[in-house]
Amino acid sequence: MKNYEHSITVKVTPKRIFNALTKEMSNWWTEMTASVDKIGDKTTAKFEDGTTWSFEVITLEANKTLELFCYQADHIHPVTTPEMRTEWENTTLRFEIIDKGKHTDVHFTHVGLTPEVNCYDICHSGWDHFFGAAFKSYLQKQIA
Template sequence: MDTKTIQQEAQQKGNLEDFTYSFQSPKSSKEIYEMLLQLDKWWSGLYEETITGQSKKLGDEFDFQAGGGMHYTKQKLVELTPSKKVTWEVTDCNLQFVKKQDEWVGTQISFEIEDLGTNRRITFRHLGLTPKFECYGNCAGAWTEYMNELERKLS
């Protein structure tokens, strides 16, 4: 596949600058999908996280808090394709460590699961989280830590 084709595919899936992280797992697509819907299984354990609400069916909402109140977001489950894709939209946000505290509002957090035969590729994207955001460095670093932990749990 040439670079132009890769860029076109990336543009169809989101901005080339959106924060993206991919890894492979030998777990089944179903096991991966079910873990992603259990937010406390992968989005906790690093920064005193508290998750309240649901994330099982379309329209479910949950609140995420971390860092002693420095990070708050409310998210709504907007896309759910069993064993293939999960997407949440950030509907409210209060990031105490940046000037524009609601900069995540309208962004989407998405996982895609692709079957590669003996492995599955998990691609995480925070659609809208780009280097133009003040929080990009800190947020990309935190997402990388969470994805490293998820990768470890799914190995």
């Protein structure tokens, strides 16, 4: 089925966006255990509720593409079912940065997050907030 996708447009450089994705995720998503600089680097997203998602960089093209493969997931949420806890495992976060000159588009796909997945509604809302709103706002504040 169709993966979760969302695009934003911002008036910042591709380099600025790439840095926000590889070095500053803790500033707009959640606490990350490490920044990522090269293929094979690993980092874990840690949430206050105990949720953790561990990622490995599988694609990294400076100022253009970042793909993070989720190799470990422990999704804890007030409405999480046992099936939901590991649903992010073997999914990929793909960020594509497209330079349009005066602005830059960022296309995000969570490959594997489809309507058939139990956590789809929760995660869809979460990504709309964190990527669609918080990330965009974070980037725009940097230029103000």
